[in-house]
Amino acid sequence: MNERFPGLHRRGFLAATGGAAAALALTGCGDTEKTEPTGGTPKRGGRLRAAFAGGGASEILDPHLANLFADVARAKALFDKLADYGPDLSAQPRLATRWESNKSLDRWQVTLREATFHDGKPVTARDVLHSYRRIADPEQAFRAKASLEPIDLDASRATGERAIEFVLKRPTAEFPNILAAFGAYIVPENAGKAADFDDRPIGSGPFRFVSFAPGRSAVFRRYDAYWDGAPHLDELEFVVANEESARVNALLGGQVEYAHELNPTTARAHEGKGQIEIVRLRNSAMQAFCMKTDRAPFDDKRVREAFFLIADRQELVDGALSGAGEVGNDLFGKGYQYYAADLPQRTQDLDRARSLLKQAGAEKLKVTLDTSAVAAGFTEAASIFRDQAAKAGVTIDVKTGSKDSYWSDILDSGTLSCYRSGAMPIEAHISQRLLTDSTTNATKWHHKDFDALYQQAQSTRDRAERTAVYERMQRRLYAEGGFLIWGFADWILGTARSVRGVETKAPANTLDWARFDKVWLA
Amino acid sequence: MRVSGLRSFVARRLLLGVAQTVAVVLLVFALTEALPGDAAVALAGDQPDPARIAAIREAMHLDRPAYERLADWAAGLARGDFGTSLASGRPVTQYIADGFGPTLLLAALTLALLIPAGFGLGVLAARHEGRLVDRLVSSATLAVYAVPEFALGVLLVTVFALKLAWLPPTAVGYGTDLLGHPAALVLPVLVLLSRPVCSLSRLVRAGMVDALASPYAAHTRRYGVPGARIRYAHALPNALAPAAQQLARTVDWLLCGVIVVEALFVIPGLGTVLLNAVAERDVPVVQGLAVVFGVLTVVLNLGADLVAHRLTPRAGVAA
Numbered sequence: 134m135n136e137r138f139p140g141l142h143r144r145g146f147l148a149a150t151g152g153a154a155a156a157l158a159l160t161g162c163g164d165t166e167k168t169e170p171t172g173g174t175p176k177r178g179g180r181l182r183a184a185f186a187g188g189g190a191s192e193i194l195d196p197h198l199a200n201l202f203a204d205v206a207r208a209k210a211l212f213d214k215l216a217d218y219g220p221d222l223s224a225q226p227r228l229a230t231r232w233e234s235n236k237s238l239d240r241w242q243v244t245l246r247e248a249t250f251h252d253g254k255p256v257t258a259r260d261v262l263h264s265y266r267r268i269a270d271p272e273q274a275f276r277a278k279a280s281l282e283p284i285d286l287d288a289s290r291a292t293g294e295r296a297i298e299f300v301l302k303r304p305t306a307e308f309p310n311i312l313a314a315f316g317a318y319i320v321p322e323n324a325g326k327a328a329d330f331d332d333r334p335i336g337s338g339p340f341r342f343v344s345f346a347p348g349r350s351a352v353f354r355r356y357d358a359y360w361d362g363a364p365h366l367d368e369l370e371f372v373v374a375n376e377e378s379a380r381v382n383a384l385l386g387g388q389v390e391y392a393h394e395l396n397p398t399t400a401r402a403h404e405g406k407g408q409i410e411i412v413r414l415r416n417s418a419m420q421a422f423c424m425k426t427d428r429a430p431f432d433d434k435r436v437r438e439a440f441f442l443i444a445d446r447q448e449l450v451d452g453a454l455s456g457a458g459e460v461g462n463d464l465f466g467k468g469y470q471y472y473a474a475d476l477p478q479r480t481q482d483l484d485r486a487r488s489l490l491k492q493a494g495a496e497k498l499k500v501t502l503d504t505s506a507v508a509a510g511f512t513e514a515a516s517i518f519r520d521q522a523a524k525a526g527v528t529i530d531v532k533t534g535s536k537d538s539y540w541s542d543i544l545d546s547g548t549l550s551c552y553r554s555g556a557m558p559i560e561a562h563i564s565q566r567l568l569t570d571s572t573t574n575a576t577k578w579h580h581k582d583f584d585a586l587y588q589q590a591q592s593t594r595d596r597a598e599r600t601a602v603y604e605r606m607q608r609r610l611y612a613e614g615g616f617l618i619w620g621f622a623d624w625i626l627g628t629a630r631s632v633r634g635v636e637t638k639a640p641a642n643t644l645d646w647a648r649f650d651k652v653w654l655a
Numbered sequence: 656m657r658v659s660g661l662r663s664f665v666a667r668r669l670l671l672g673v674a675q676t677v678a679v680v681l682l683v684f685a686l687t688e689a690l691p692g693d694a695a696v697a698l699a700g701d702q703p704d705p706a707r708i709a710a711i712r713e714a715m716h717l718d719r720p721a722y723e724r725l726a727d728w729a730a731g732l733a734r735g736d737f738g739t740s741l742a743s744g745r746p747v748t749q750y751i752a753d754g755f756g757p758t759l760l761l762a763a764l765t766l767a768l769l770i771p772a773g774f775g776l777g778v779l780a781a782r783h784e785g786r787l788v789d790r791l792v793s794s795a796t797l798a799v800y801a802v803p804e805f806a807l808g809v810l811l812v813t814v815f816a817l818k819l820a821w822l823p824p825t826a827v828g829y830g831t832d833l834l835g836h837p838a839a840l841v842l843p844v845l846v847l848l849s850r851p852v853c854s855l856s857r858l859v860r861a862g863m864v865d866a867l868a869s870p871y872a873a874h875t876r877r878y879g880v881p882g883a884r885i886r887y888a889h890a891l892p893n894a895l896a897p898a899a900q901q902l903a904r905t906v907d908w909l910l911c912g913v914i915v916v917e918a919l920f921v922i923p924g925l926g927t928v929l930l931n932a933v934a935e936r937d938v939p940v941v942q943g944l945a946v947v948f949g950v951l952t953v954v955l956n957l958g959a960d961l962v963a964h965r966l967t968p969r970a971g972v973a974a
Contacts, residue, residue, distance in 0.1 A: 184827060189931030190750050191742035200700065274710040276702065347743070348923050349830035372828040374921040378809065382824035383921070386816050389827060537934050538692025541703035572704035
């Protein structure tokens with residue numbers, strides 16, 4: 134199963150996130166239970182303008198083609214998924230109210246809630262199956278296709294107006310993650326082709342379509358019959374500003390009320406000054422160096438351990454992320470469900486690193502580190518790490534590549550590269566990147582016994598037993614994995630002072646990130 | 656030059672222009688092909704699953720040889736069909752039409768202010784050559800010319816939009832109706848004006864100073880022709896010929912998308928379209944823009960040469 138949290142694309146992260154283990158915002162329970170971070174009684178009315186970096190004139194409203202942050206924010210305003218991720222990246226029910234599996238975890242009964250599309254028609258099991266079949270169309274290359282791969286869509290069927298039986302190709306304990314997968318939105322059965330979404334997209338989301346000018350603006354209006362309670366805002370407008378300075382200026386000048394993706398330096402300049410509010414979504418994008426474990430010098434696990442010990446993580450966070458983040462412990466998903474938080478925090482130990490390199494016969498090691506301006510802090514991290522490695526006698530040659538093709542370039546070639554990832558469940562990180570048949574296995578981590586552990590976890594019904602299996606996998610990665618995960622970057626938003634109800638604990642692309650139906654203007 | 660001579664000159668220049676445009680398009684195609692990665696790789700982003708990239712490539716017909724794709728595109732162009740975008744499936748003409756509006760508006764406004772300002776300052780400085788006014792104008796224009804557009808834009812936004820709050824800092828969200836928000840256009844036009852005004856006024860000044868010092872100007876003076884007539888009927892046209900060429904280059908620069916200003920003020924013009932298309936390796940859009948830019952450049956330069964020829968016929972025109 135591949136949770137398709139996009140990472141970074143042409144113009145910055147597609148998806149990032151931080152999932153501080155926060156109180157779960159209760160979903161689907163109206164607005165009374167939720168504690169609002171910025172307080173007060175929600176007020177109805179007004180138009181909120183939100184500035185995002187976007188895809189220019191190529192933007193589309195087809196939710197299954199969503200790629201950039203702006204695409205996802207628009208998609209989640211218009212459409213719903215069956216489930217979505219909570220702050221700890223566990224699946225929370227949305228259009229689905231209930232899911233139950235059989236004993237062997239390969240058949241799941243999913244019940245839908247009573248919800249309607251913007252044209253008044255009910256959301257039915259047929260719409261769900263249509264949406265998933267559209268995503269899985271072999272003629273197309275929708276991003277969520279790989280996530281839905283475990284589902285046998287030919288055998289799955291509607292067992293009632295709002296009941297579906299999903300038949301899976303193998304036991305999948307984390308099946309709810311598939312329902313929450315990136316881009317797995319539910320569209321009506323008669324939704325038509327991609328181009329039709331530009332004119333009149335119909336979803337079941339909190340806002341309905343008003344107008345769309347690609348690369349410029351998208352205007353949506355409150356959907357009064359929304360199943361999760363109508364939004365407070367009358368209208369929501371997404372505007373596109375690719376330059377960070379333009380987003381900040383527009384916010385400061387009162388042209389927008391919400392600016393997505395700000396720089397740490399901007400945040401520092403305006404934090405606590407009273408002009409705008411700065412929101413930091415902690416523990417967001419994972420920052421790492423990726424070592425290819427199938428080739429010299431990193432095919433020797435002593436060399437990998439030496440590199441773990443070379444990194445001064447705090448210096449990397451301070452330098453490459455301008456301090457906007459926290460240190461990592463070579464494991465993905467700090468604060469997420471199943472995270473092995475008990476392992477000791479690794480710190481720099483140059484003597485031990487040198488002796489490990491000596492044992493491995495890798496003294497005076499020379500390595501090329503691939504980097505690119507594809508993500509904030511990449512080139513800075515590379516030069517900081519080069520200096521740290523020099524202290525252990527390792528010569529790192531930093532090579533800067535094209536940012537448009539970076540991820541594809543580093544997948545199979547090179548030995549050491551800068552890497553990042555947005556939020557996704559730990560299970561998804563493993564299945565996408567760390568199994569023998571993973572589609573983007575950049576560390577070339579191919580271990581049959583590790584694959585077997587993953588299958589074991591997916592076949593284990595009991596949550597505690599499953600957690601123990603995930604811990605075993607993480608211990609192995611901590612000891613000798615290919616990802617040197619040195620930090621987790623904050624994701625930074627700016628809002629006007631009148632904006633209330635912006636969730637501060639929600640990693641980007643989780644349910645409560647860019648969730649404008651719960652926001653209001655004071 | 657006789658009328659028939661002029662006609663054959665225009666015909667030769669147009670033919671040459673067509674050849675130049677074809678060369679530009681071929682070069683742009685070759686360069687885009689030479690860039691690492693293609694539209695499928697760019698679209699896959701940080702999920703470079705090789706199977707998915709292959710599927711996207713097939714869906715976009717990128718698996719066909721480059722010359723076939725180029726030939727198909729050229730055949731379409733002959734029918735007036737610019738093709739469709741790889742990234743969105745929309746027609747390329749829509750990209751060009753959408754981006755051209757804001758670009759044309761900015762260019763027209765800038766030009767409308769540039770001509771009087773540039774010539775006015777140039778004439779003013781030339782009239783007072785060597786005196787205080789000349790020195791003030793010259794040092795001010797040199798100073799402004801030395802400031803890069805980006806820096807000037809940031810400075811103007813900070814002062815006039817954020818500190819004084821006289822003007823909106825960006826045109827964000829106005830992309831569909833820029834004319835409806837004229838205040839948002841003030842700062843971008845100022846930034847666009849800044850450097851062309853300087854180069855144009857310097858040229859006009861230099862041309863007029865040269866002309867006024869020439870033997871024929873001295874001769875007209877000896878005949879007792881009034882100073883104003885010497886300046887405006889005899890000296891100024893001499894300065895206009897190089898200025899016209901400079902203006903053509905400026906208009907070309909304005910129309911081919913001024914990415915710095917577009918990005919800073921969030922104006923979705925042709926520069927933004929081109930930048931995105933290159934990043935997405937959206938070859939049909941890049942090609943379509945190359946044709947438009949090529950034709951614009953050829954036509955504008957031809958126009959400038961004709962104007963220069965009209966103003967200073969004795970200089971002759973080199974084809």
